[in-house]
Amino acid sequence: MIQPIPCYDIFELALNGSQEVNPFTDVSISARFEHRNRVLEPEGFYDGDDRYIIRLMPDEEGEWRYVTTSNMPELDGISGSFECVAARPGVHGPVRVANTYHFAYSDGRRHFSFGTTCYGWVNQPPELQEQTLKTLASAPFNKIRMCVFPKDYTYNKNEPPFYPFEQAEEGWDFTRFNIPFWRNFEQRVGQLAELGIEADIILFHPYDRWGFARMGAETDDHYLRYTIARLAAYRNVWWSLANEYDVNSSKTPSDWERIFRLIKTRDPHQHLRSIHNWIQLDDHHTRSFYDFSRPWVTHCSIQHAHTDLTAEWRLLYRKPVVIDEACYEGNIPDGWGNISAQEMVHRFWEAAVRGGYCGHGETYLDPHDILWWSKGGVLKGGSPARIAFLRAVLEAMPEGWIDPLDLVSNSCQSSGGIPGRYILHYFGRHQPSSVTFKLPEGEFCAEILDTWEMTITPVGGTFRDHLIIPLPGKPYLAVRIMKTSRTG
Amino acid sequence: MIQPIPCYDIFELALNGSQEVNPFTDVSISARFEHRNRVLEPEGFYDGDDRYIIRLMPDEEGEWRYVTTSNMPELDGISGSFECVAARPGVHGPVRVANTYHFAYSDGRRHFSFGTTCYGWVNQPPELQEQTLKTLASAPFNKIRMCVFPKDYTYNKNEPPFYPFEQAEEGWDFTRFNIPFWRNFEQRVGQLAELGIEADIILFHPYDRWGFARMGAETDDHYLRYTIARLAAYRNVWWSLANEYDVNSSKTPSDWERIFRLIKTRDPHQHLRSIHNWIQLDDHHTRSFYDFSRPWVTHCSIQHAHTDLTAEWRLLYRKPVVIDEACYEGNIPDGWGNISAQEMVHRFWEAAVRGGYCGHGETYLDPHDILWWSKGGVLKGGSPARIAFLRAVLEAMPEGWIDPLDLVSNSCQSSGGIPGRYILHYFGRHQPSSVTFKLPEGEFCAEILDTWEMTITPVGGTFRDHLIIPLPGKPYLAVRIMKTSRTG
Numbered sequence: 001m002i003q004p005i006p007c008y009d010i011f012e013l014a015l016n017g018s019q020e021v022n023p024f025t026d027v028s029i030s031a032r033f034e035h036r037n038r039v040l041e042p043e044g045f046y047d048g049d050d051r052y053i054i055r056l057m058p059d060e061e062g063e064w065r066y067v068t069t070s071n072m073p074e075l076d077g078i079s080g081s082f083e084c085v086a087a088r089p090g091v092h093g094p095v096r097v098a099n100t101y102h103f104a105y106s107d108g109r110r111h112f113s114f115g116t117t118c119y120g121w122v123n124q125p126p127e128l129q130e131q132t133l134k135t136l137a138s139a140p141f142n143k144i145r146m147c148v149f150p151k152d153y154t155y156n157k158n159e160p161p162f163y164p165f166e167q168a169e170e171g172w173d174f175t176r177f178n179i180p181f182w183r184n185f186e187q188r189v190g191q192l193a194e195l196g197i198e199a200d201i202i203l204f205h206p207y208d209r210w211g212f213a214r215m216g217a218e219t220d221d222h223y224l225r226y227t228i229a230r231l232a233a234y235r236n237v238w239w240s241l242a243n244e245y246d247v248n249s250s251k252t253p254s255d256w257e258r259i260f261r262l263i264k265t266r267d268p269h270q271h272l273r274s275i276h277n278w279i280q281l282d283d284h285h286t287r288s289f290y291d292f293s294r295p296w297v298t299h300c301s302i303q304h305a306h307t308d309l310t311a312e313w314r315l316l317y318r319k320p321v322v323i324d325e326a327c328y329e330g331n332i333p334d335g336w337g338n339i340s341a342q343e344m345v346h347r348f349w350e351a352a353v354r355g356g357y358c359g360h361g362e363t364y365l366d367p368h369d370i371l372w373w374s375k376g377g378v379l380k381g382g383s384p385a386r387i388a389f390l391r392a393v394l395e396a397m398p399e400g401w402i403d404p405l406d407l408v409s410n411s412c413q414s415s416g417g418i419p420g421r422y423i424l425h426y427f428g429r430h431q432p433s434s435v436t437f438k439l440p441e442g443e444f445c446a447e448i449l450d451t452w453e454m455t456i457t458p459v460g461g462t463f464r465d466h467l468i469i470p471l472p473g474k475p476y477l478a479v480r481i482m483k484t485s486r487t488g
Numbered sequence: 489m490i491q492p493i494p495c496y497d498i499f500e501l502a503l504n505g506s507q508e509v510n511p512f513t514d515v516s517i518s519a520r521f522e523h524r525n526r527v528l529e530p531e532g533f534y535d536g537d538d539r540y541i542i543r544l545m546p547d548e549e550g551e552w553r554y555v556t557t558s559n560m561p562e563l564d565g566i567s568g569s570f571e572c573v574a575a576r577p578g579v580h581g582p583v584r585v586a587n588t589y590h591f592a593y594s595d596g597r598r599h600f601s602f603g604t605t606c607y608g609w610v611n612q613p614p615e616l617q618e619q620t621l622k623t624l625a626s627a628p629f630n631k632i633r634m635c636v637f638p639k640d641y642t643y644n645k646n647e648p649p650f651y652p653f654e655q656a657e658e659g660w661d662f663t664r665f666n667i668p669f670w671r672n673f674e675q676r677v678g679q680l681a682e683l684g685i686e687a688d689i690i691l692f693h694p695y696d697r698w699g700f701a702r703m704g705a706e707t708d709d710h711y712l713r714y715t716i717a718r719l720a721a722y723r724n725v726w727w728s729l730a731n732e733y734d735v736n737s738s739k740t741p742s743d744w745e746r747i748f749r750l751i752k753t754r755d756p757h758q759h760l761r762s763i764h765n766w767i768q769l770d771d772h773h774t775r776s777f778y779d780f781s782r783p784w785v786t787h788c789s790i791q792h793a794h795t796d797l798t799a800e801w802r803l804l805y806r807k808p809v810v811i812d813e814a815c816y817e818g819n820i821p822d823g824w825g826n827i828s829a830q831e832m833v834h835r836f837w838e839a840a841v842r843g844g845y846c847g848h849g850e851t852y853l854d855p856h857d858i859l860w861w862s863k864g865g866v867l868k869g870g871s872p873a874r875i876a877f878l879r880a881v882l883e884a885m886p887e888g889w890i891d892p893l894d895l896v897s898n899s900c901q902s903s904g905g906i907p908g909r910y911i912l913h914y915f916g917r918h919q920p921s922s923v924t925f926k927l928p929e930g931e932f933c934a935e936i937l938d939t940w941e942m943t944i945t946p947v948g949g950t951f952r953d954h955l956i957i958p959l960p961g962k963p964y965l966a967v968r969i970m971k972t973s974r975t976g
Binding site for chain 2 (some may be wrong): 310319332334335340427428429431434435473474
């Protein structure tokens with residue numbers, strides 16, 4: 001009797017098989033899982049030591065039955081079943097799109113995306129990986145952008161401890177995956193899951209000196225199938241096809257379409273899928289984004305400094321807007337990595353009140369070139385505490401999500417909330433001496449939020465019809481207005 | 489013998505004529521002025537007290553001859569001449585477009601536009617008008633946006649001392665201009681000229697309770713001809729067809745075209761012509777601007793909060809970009825009138841290093857509702873001193889203008905200057921610990937400018953090939969780099 005599997009955890013079927021052939025290229029193995037009227041068919045993968053593994057993340061309680069298919073007789077036709085039981089406390093399943101523009105876990109709980117970026121953290125020495133996890137445990141982030149392949153770039157010249165492929169006499173044997181690399185990678189993904197952090201896995205990126213950015217379609221696909229087979233059963237996986245796809249000159253638009261199609265076809269759990277752009281930060285044309293309205297893209301993954309365009313992007317793509325990169329807090333010479341903490345926080349709020357989700361990154365110079373954005377380590381900046389404040393504000397809102405509202409005339413369109421019930425208005429660089437809201441039906445209370453000082457000051461009393469709030473005349477304030485009465 | 493007229497001053501021919509008819513509608517009077525091979529034909533106007541006046545601003549030294557034409561025998565066929573002599577010191581003539589994207593006075597001197605806005609200052613009590621002039625005398629502004637018609641709006645509910653038309657038993661006699669209004673108006677324009685300030689005269693605006701925004705085409709044209717006849721000889725006039733033309737529902741696009749055509753035809757001095765938009769501040773589409781590329785528009789007159797779009801607008805319209813309204817420094821509830829001083833200054837710099845010209849306005853609440861933006865008075869804000877600093881920086885640059893340069897990689901495109909000779913780079917909200925420039929041929933020196941603290945700190949030494957400048961890691965800095973060697 002197999003032990004019951006809690007919902008959204010991983011069921012793993014491990015089988016022994018011979019290694020006389022190349023187990024990565026010559027062995028096909030998959031399983032057909034059935035639960036009531038559902039069928040999921042994950043591929044398996046070779047994990048070294050004569051061991052083949054098939055993974056599934058059961059997402060409904062009850063009995064799941066399976067039978068394997070393989071071109072190797074000893075792996076074929078193996079059947080069995082297991083019981084899926086209630087999820088462990090704090091486990092909510094994969095994040096999905098909810099209400100067109102937002103995210104929720106599979107069990108319905110809201111997910112307000114608060115991402116950060118550590119491109120190469122799994123390709124650093126083990127102690128540094130451990131330190132990054134420790135930092136993340138008390139940071140306000142619930143998503144992290146991370147590359148599979150190591151990064152070659154300024155401040156990123158070290159070799160990783162492992163490579164994803166085995167080394168050949170010259171270069172790489174792209175037909176053989178390097179098991180220690182993948183065991184470490186999936187261990188980190190699993191540790192993130194336990195911290196409640198989504199792993200936004202970047203499958204390709206252009207900053208490469210090893211050849212991983214130009215492996216060719218056949219090797220790309222082989223790599224993608226292996227990655228999906230190993231990782232798709234982790235509930236916290238998001239697929240990011242690329243960082244700065246438009247910098248990678250070795251892939252064409254039809255390559256990206258093929259890759260999207262492969263992931264959509266092969267991932268039994270249908271994790272979120274998007275692709276991140278480069279383009280000039282000050283270019284306001286959206287023409288250089290990947291067309292997020294295409295049906296295989298689940299959400300926007302945008303690099304852009306103008307987070308106040310969030311509402312436009314929502315209208316344009318009709319999908320959740322995640323601005324993963326709106327410049328990073330830091331002090332490096334590059335324009336994308338040296339905005340102030342205040343500006344980073346400002347961009348989070350600009351996106352939030354328009355119903356979008358800004359992402360964080362940090363690039364302070366370091367004597368050992370350990371910059372959070374690429375290697376992890378510790379956070380040095382001023383923005384995370386304020387991002388935690390914003391996250392707490394959003395998570396305390398009544399059931400629903402922030403969508404743009406138009407309640408204040410001449411407001412520069414920065415009211416968001418739930419129609420009739422909840423208003424979050426952000427003033428940004430504006431410093432009005434007072435603000436007037438027309439209220440929906442019912443009774444409301446209000447508070448003044450200082451987004452930088454992280455204070456919440458109640459405005460005394462309750463209000464009907466309209467509300468005039470005197471303000472201290474400084475920038476970076478917000479106002480929160482909530483309905484106090486259950487009925488109008 | 490008529491006294492010689494200094495170049496760019498006003499020659500005025502005053503003639504007596506009877507008033508038996510309506511002198512505004514029934515008398516036509518103009519003059520043909522000849523200077524060498526040039527002919528200018530201004531219309532005259534009735535100035536009350538049986539006096540008809542024809543004005544001309546001679547713009548070349550030498551003899552100017554004239555002869556009048558009128559349907560009134562006593563005003564017809566009067567001829568004469570005058571001598572135009574060298575301009576008085578400090579008088580440089582009307583501002584023209586120079587080098588596609590910039591401005592210069594008629595005598596060739598550069599004009600870096602530093603505008604402010606006092607929509608209704610000439611429609612306030614005389615003492616307040618005097619105070620405004622006194623403020624302007626020591627302010628950093630060399631252009632002021634000002635309406636002919638009084639303004640009806642929040643904080644603008646008072647009646648003006650005079651109206652432009654005579655009152656009828658009910659409403660207005662649109663066939664008769666009210667002379668005291670016009671004498672005051674042109675006196676103010678003349679006083680601005682003496683202060684070196686361009687009068688950006690707004691001919692129509694929508695914020696009206698008197699009926700001046702919906703007079704009909706015939707009255708509009710009559711008013712325009714009178715305005716041009718009275719004011720075109722003032723060297724500092726710019727014609728702004730409207731404030732927020734797209735809010736005025738009583739005028740169609742073809743009305744605006746007719747008005748442009750009339751001004752272009754009737755103004756013998758061909759002053760600058762543009763038209764100001766409303767649209768949403770956060771709307772990044774340019775579709776709602778008037779199409780500034782039309783041949784009768786001399787420059788862009790833009791309302792928009794994103795002054796970092798300046799380079800795009802230059803490319804789009806191929807004309808000087810003046811962002812007259814990028815929100816105002818202040819604390820009123822309206823989003824367009826409550827940005828911080830620092831933000832106002834930031835927007836000036838954002839435009840300047842991209843080769844454009846931001847405008848100022850101030851809207852601090854006042855117990856007597858005297859807000860600079862509409863009534864003038866005194867300046868209370870923190871931005872004018874910093875705007876003066878920027879103006880001094882620009883006026884100290886070598887002969888030429890700022891055009892966008894692309895010298896720093898990942899710079900967010902905010903280098904401007906003169907190719908090969910001069911670089912002005914603004915970091916805005918970025919705070920790099922250092923910046924690297926590739927230098928053109930020759931030897932260069934550099935300074936760090938703190939745009940808010942108004943300090944200039946030299947970077948020691950001279951540089952060739954490239955230049956690395958350590959920076960203090962705070963926002964709102966700029967760097968100025970100048971060629972020290974005359975030859976490469």
